[in-house]
Amino acid sequence: MKTRIMVLIAGIVLSQFRISAGTPPENSAARDLGAAKSLALGGVGVAGLMSEGERNLRAILELHDASQQLQAALAHATSAGRLYILVGLRRCDRAAYQKVFYSLTGPGDDVEVVRGCMISKEPFRQVLSQIQDGRFDDYLSRSPR
8 A cells, every 4th residue: 555655646746847757858969959050960050060960969969868868859840940840860770760750751851961061942852851861870970179
């Protein structure tokens, strides 16, 4: 009887803090990555600094549950956030990447992409194809600036 009461109390406490035993809690880097307004990998701007999106992606990839964090963020991600998530999954979990890639039809709209000093709008599906071709793979292998 005491065990049941303790389990019930623990469940109530965890639910108050929105913690679920079944899914990992989403960290702030994953939440911010999912909310990204543009895709920017590699040095951006005149100084060639790392974008906030890339910084968040790198932080997630250092976690032991990176694949789960990325997949959890996918549900509420913007178009740019989805692209970052795919780049991350391609790096840390190819099976999950393939599953997400083939299930993601992607919006027909454009997404903002930052390459160096250039900001452009590119078709979502075109950038998706570039991820599939491995064009973003090397960015995460480089040391951060």
